[in-house]
Amino acid sequence: MSGIATDYYRNIFGRRTSGQLRTLSHVKRFMERLVGDKAFLPALLENVDNSRTIAERYGIDLDPVDILPLWHESYAKYREEPERAAWPVAARWLEYHEELIEHRDMLCEESKMAMVVPRFQTWRKRQILRCDSELGMSPKSITHPALAFELSDGCTGKCWFCGVSAGPFNGHYEYSKDHAALWRGVVGVASEMFGPAARTGFCYFATEPMDNPDYDRFLQDYYQITSALPQTTTAAPLKDQPLTRRVLELFKRYRCVPNRFSVLNRDQLDQIHAAFSPEDLMGVELILQGKEAGIPKALAGRAREQKLTGENNNDAVAGSDNNPTTIACVSGFLVNMPRGEIRLVTPVPASERWPLGYRIVAKRLFKTVDEFREGVQRIIDEHMHESPLPNRLIRFRRDLKYEAGKPHFNLRSRNVHYTVGDNVAPISLGDIIASGDHTTAQLVARAVTDGSNALSLASWLDNIFMQGLIEEDLDDHFAYQTSEDPE
Template sequence: MNDTITAKDKFHKSLHKYARLKRFFERFSADPEFMRNLQSDFEDTLKKNHIRIDREEVHYLFEKSSQDIPDSVKKMWEIVQSKQKWVEQFYLKDCLPSNSSMLTWRNRQIKRQKYDLGPFFTKTNIHSSLAVELSQGCSVGCWFCALSPDSLKNTYSHQSHQEEWIRFIQIMKSFLGDAIKSTFLYWATEPFDNPDYEKFCIDLYNETGVFPPTTTAVAHKDIDRIKEFIKISSKHGSWLNRFSLTSLGIMRTVHKNFTEEELAEVECLPLNKNANYTYGNSGNFRERTKADPSLLIEQDEKLRTAPWHNQDIDYSTSEDYANGSICCVSGFLVNMVSRKIQLISPTTATDKWPLGYIIFDEAKFENIKDLKTTLIKWENRFFNNEMTPDDLVQFYPWIKPHFTEEEIILQGRFNQKKQFFVNENPCMISIIKIINSNKCSFKDIQIKALEEFSISLIDSKKIINTLFSNGFIIENQKH
């Protein structure tokens, strides 16, 4: 617990320490014209954009002769590093499911994501266990939205449903244990579409001890409400809020109406088309790129300038677009209005999974008792350490096996590889070849392996489950 407190304190300290510089780089990353305007009139450009820094803090932008890393870049990197330490400590250590079978399932999904979505996505993802929507649909309608919500239809009333809401949190807490702390209360929704959003957050805090992070695209519309929310979330120890700023005008409005200190613990994400930020290629944006492939090419060119991308040969030599999902949940997605629960996990968006996440199953619930029944049912069905005899054994289509005299290599996207040594796994090549050439159940593969290669049932079972546990096998397919 001390490590967690230390990590958050260090992150917040760096945010407040460099709040003015943070605002500068928010604008810098959003607006290609900003640099040119700075060169022609530095002071006036800052004043128009409500930024207060000294030229000396960013002088390196105008003087390219020095090869040293500028101090301002070091300061921004300090924020990035302290944030990542918090994510790793809180989400990847403190917020693990107490249900051991769900933990095994979650770990398997995380392993798969490394080969599916790449190591950068996997490492920086929070891998939350629960996201809850308190509205049905969204009022904002961003053209690039990776989750493609319908227009706003209804909201979940706190006055009418507080007792049910608290009972819901308690049931999920009893099932998830510490993982309940990773909950956030939006998905394909705008949090502040719900007039009671703040009350739901406080209830969650009272039941779990954690005030959830929030991402909103309407920070410019109700300044007083958002300011008050920032105070409430800070008072209750929230680690971060985010503003999605979809235009330069909205960024200017936000920067005009909020001081640097007020936004110190708020990430202002520039989501205008010309910003350095790149869109997730799923949902609405993916549909746009199908009609206009140049959109994805433009985004990919920006993405490849990121240090984690261009300095990693696995990424830089891959033709895949390295932002195929914005999903950050390996667990449950619940809509309290439609009363629907889904079991989901991130994946690269495809025609089968166009929103960038696998839906393992979904169910409706009339009441909390129904919800509990579904959780128990899914625990028995999905949260298994091993495959069952009737499960279909099939690699994900992006897994490519390679063999050498000494190694067995399973390669995913972005050149990610899992290596097994032939001398330690002498039967694995034969099992992989059977999987690739036949659409067979677990038990049928065992029979083929025994009859054709004299591989014992025990050995074939061990090999198949090794491949399964590493996230290479499509889950829950029955033959």
């Protein structure tokens, strides 16, 4: 059974004719050229009357005049106050693009799993609320998938801006009989435990999908088990073109989610456009990473390291230590199949403590399907709390500025201002939490001794905890464990 997001995405294509899709594919190529090739727009502006000939040089079969509002500065206001009837082709493109944004937002909702693993859903919701205030504009593009899998160890890409500092390539996870059985078992457990949220999973992270020649076979298994085809993001679509085409064929067959090609420079854009037709790439978003595109890179991982050491201070890197960023998106389990490793992760601003832009909450190892199931369950039991733990220090998130007040206090992040009622106890609970020197149990004992109602106090604490205002990153270390490790 497919999910709501999948059905919506399929309808984006299903309700359009083949002719309409073909036109959209050529508008899409035009827009890719516009962003990724700095010589393209000047050539058009110099000879608007001959713009169709210019477009044809790039395999674009449309008259740019028909989409003038999308590229000519004189029509910039069109995006804000559309008069779409006068520009039907441009209007169809904007409608299509808006539907893709709607689908992206639906993916975030599909990870909800309250009826399957309530503690996981509560933990994930809290991370989303935290990210909304901690990461500024970044949350708009973060869908917080519940699962991600790595089918290789390391990456051959070596992109200078890699936000997760992918390590050197140490081999891929072969689709052998034993590996395939373990893979199907692991995905089956994930589908059983997390229900619809398993459909949001994908099969790369700090890896390059095309480094695994069996990648499409793993995708096929994933679809058969979850009824969802994972998204593919690759910076090497030309490395193994038959493999890339097999992945694109899976997309055409199932149409669950768009794929993405990271394009590192204009030469690679030229090569991709030469190798694949506009129709081939209709379901592929080109992430234009070259300097021509002017898209800033996140100050995380390798880009952060190079900028902070002065090795690379170009304008393509966004952010600073006062405005950190991340490319991480998973709030859930990151599973590396070659290493047999499970990690619970969530996005955070890149920092000295978490330079890759995600926090590692817990790690476990597994060799069998049963160990995988037990490892995931143990992580849930030990790390996904619904209330502040009584014997741990309770303090506000380190990025929040506390401003005392009665009967309210204020908490301010770079992006959000919270006003919190502080009238459930005769003493200021905000002052106590801001001091950071009480455990939850000590805070409760002090407040109850001073006359607070225990139930009201517990509800108040749970509420600010659920909003992501309490610091959860208090541990300085964690250990690998297997299902055989002692408690």
